[in-house]
Amino acid sequence: SRIRLPARQGGLLLPLLLSLLSVGRGDTFTINCSGFDQYGVDPAAFQAVFDRKAFRPVINYSIPTQVNISFTMSAIVEVDAQLQLMTSFLWLNVIWYNPFIRWNPEECGGIRKISIAAEYLWLPDIFIEEFMDVDQTATGLMAYVNSEGLIKYDKPMKVVSICNLDIFYFPFDEQNCTLTFSSFIYTVENVVLGMEKKVQEISNTSQNLIRSKGEWVLLGIHQRMMKMTVGTNQYDQIIFYVAIKRRPRLYVINLLVPSGFLVAIDALSFYLPAESENRAPFKMTLLLGYNVFLLMMNDLLPATGTPLISVYFALCLSLMVVSLLETIFITYLLHLATTQPPPMPQWLHSLLLYWASPRKCYPSVSQKGNKGLGPTPNHLPGVKEPVELVGKVAGPREAELIGSPESRVQEEQEAQRQPLVDLWVQFSHMMDTLLFRLYLLFMATSVVTVIILWNT
Numbered sequence: 001s002r003i004r005l006p007a008r009q010g011g012l013l014l015p016l017l018l019s020l021l022s023v024g025r026g027d028t029f030t031i032n033c034s035g036f037d038q039y040g041v042d043p044a045a046f047q048a049v050f051d052r053k054a055f056r057p058v059i060n061y062s063i064p065t066q067v068n069i070s071f072t073m074s075a076i077v078e079v080d081a082q083l084q085l086m087t088s089f090l091w092l093n094v095i096w097y098n099p100f101i102r103w104n105p106e107e108c109g110g111i112r113k114i115s116i117a118a119e120y121l122w123l124p125d126i127f128i129e130e131f132m133d134v135d136q137t138a139t140g141l142m143a144y145v146n147s148e149g150l151i152k153y154d155k156p157m158k159v160v161s162i163c164n165l166d167i168f169y170f171p172f173d174e175q176n177c178t179l180t181f182s183s184f185i186y187t188v189e190n191v192v193l194g195m196e197k198k199v200q201e202i203s204n205t206s207q208n209l210i211r212s213k214g215e216w217v218l219l220g221i222h223q224r225m226m227k228m229t230v231g232t233n234q235y236d237q238i239i240f241y242v243a244i245k246r247r248p249r250l251y252v253i254n255l256l257v258p259s260g261f262l263v264a265i266d267a268l269s270f271y272l273p274a275e276s277e278n279r280a281p282f283k284m285t286l287l288l289g290y291n292v293f294l295l296m297m298n299d300l301l302p303a304t305g306t307p308l309i310s311v312y313f314a315l316c317l318s319l320m321v322v323s324l325l326e327t328i329f330i331t332y333l334l335h336l337a338t339t340q341p342p343p344m345p346q347w348l349h350s351l352l353l354y355w356a357s358p359r360k361c362y363p364s365v366s367q368k369g370n371k372g373l374g375p376t377p378n379h380l381p382g383v384k385e386p387v388e389l390v391g392k393v394a395g396p397r398e399a400e401l402i403g404s405p406e407s408r409v410q411e412e413q414e415a416q417r418q419p420l421v422d423l424w425v426q427f428s429h430m431m432d433t434l435l436f437r438l439y440l441l442f443m444a445t446s447v448v449t450v451i452i453l454w455n456t
């Protein structure tokens, strides 16, 4: 229903045209574009439109302007867990009608759309409510205007938006950030928001566009329309939910794998014989190494909250500390057994016999009791060494002291002591095996628990 000015009246002056336009009657809003095909666009023809840019372009002020928006997310620059900010890049597209700009393309040299500097046009004040930084939009942007008065205004935006980030599952976390588009001052009586494209399309193009192999992957975008009420005013809102997911590979390689290796080595170090002098220093070195690793990796971890990975690290550290404590305990026990074995309580003795019996150790123990410093009995394989050790230590001393009556007494004492020493040594090794199994059990359950938590 576009009504042109009465054609070719001639002699109509520009001021008259302007006055006609500003009166605002529906049939006078066609731009006179004679000469556009010969002299280019005449700025005077658009002057009336430019003069009105301070006001919302509608003929009847009780009709709201429909503003349709869409955007393309071109990059996810950064997600800051400490400040709870997501920095992304958007190309915002805004479309609305300006009823004062229309022309007849046939009269205007076939021009169907022209670009106009955006600063000369009324622009809807669309903003993102999660904005946490000043909008650093480039100035001097253009807008396309077609012959029907449809204005397409696109602008690139660097959006620093606040986002509720939950880092519990770090580095396997997914975040759900919201971008709420709304008009800053216009209520629903003046500006109504709409979608320019289907949200599925926005999601698809954004996913195709974000080619950067950054830390974050865009999973999808969902949308919801809302009306926000503040006092008596209602504002139109479009909420976009941006679902993103972290690429965990960097963290798996730099955090999980090394600490897993260290714990595995720690577990394997239980196979170092308990009598060897190396076991405790070895574990101590591992513990030190782990501490250095934790210090270096502190930078990679999010600074706020308690992610599950911190619990995992604490668990690894405590496993190492516990295994070192266990080694100290066993070393102490062995030392006690070989130097001054205390009398063994009856219950412990029977318990040892009971434990040892399925592995036919019982006869060897009783045999040993008779023989004293005889050849090493074949009970637990690990026990062999200390007995030999004790034997070697006792050997030379024995040779030196031979002949004197004191030496004979000592020899007898030694012979009496030996079964007790063996029993205590055997007990220490059983404790070692038992504690090692408990350690393995604890490690397995905690690792399984952490993995299950990560997968839910």
Ligand SMILES: *[C@@H]1O[C@H](CO)[C@@H](O)[C@H](O)[C@H]1NC(C)=O
Binding pocket: 005, 006, 007, 008, 009, 010, 011, 012, 032, 033, 034
């Ligand atoms: C358009 O403007 C030209 C001068 O710029 C004038 O000669 C012509 O008559 C005008 N046409 C109409 C329809 O007003």
Ligand SMILES: *[C@@H]1O[C@H](CO)[C@@H](O)[C@H](O)[C@H]1NC(C)=O
Binding pocket: 060, 061, 062, 063
């Ligand atoms: C403006 O629009 C309102 C609501 O649509 C309508 O009631 C009113 O008559 C219109 N005014 C004019 C001058 O067309």
Ligand SMILES: *[C@@H]1O[C@H](CO)[C@@H](O)[C@H](O)[C@H]1NC(C)=O
Binding pocket: 066, 067, 068, 095, 096, 097, 194, 195, 196
């Ligand atoms: C905005 O979108 C609605 C449908 O969602 C459509 O009816 C309307 O014409 C569009 N307006 C503009 C200015 O594109």
Ligand SMILES: *[C@@H]1O[C@H](CO)[C@@H](O)[C@H](O)[C@H]1NC(C)=O
Binding pocket: 198, 200, 201, 204
């Ligand atoms: C988006 O992409 C999916 C597959 O990648 C396709 O099935 C779907 O039709 C696309 N949707 C739109 C609106 O383009």
Ligand SMILES: *[C@@H]1O[C@H](CO)[C@@H](O)[C@H](O)[C@H]1NC(C)=O
Binding pocket: 176, 222, 241, 243
């Ligand atoms: C994001 O959160 C909103 C509500 O908080 C929810 O409606 C939406 O489904 C969530 N989206 C995803 C992809 O999890």
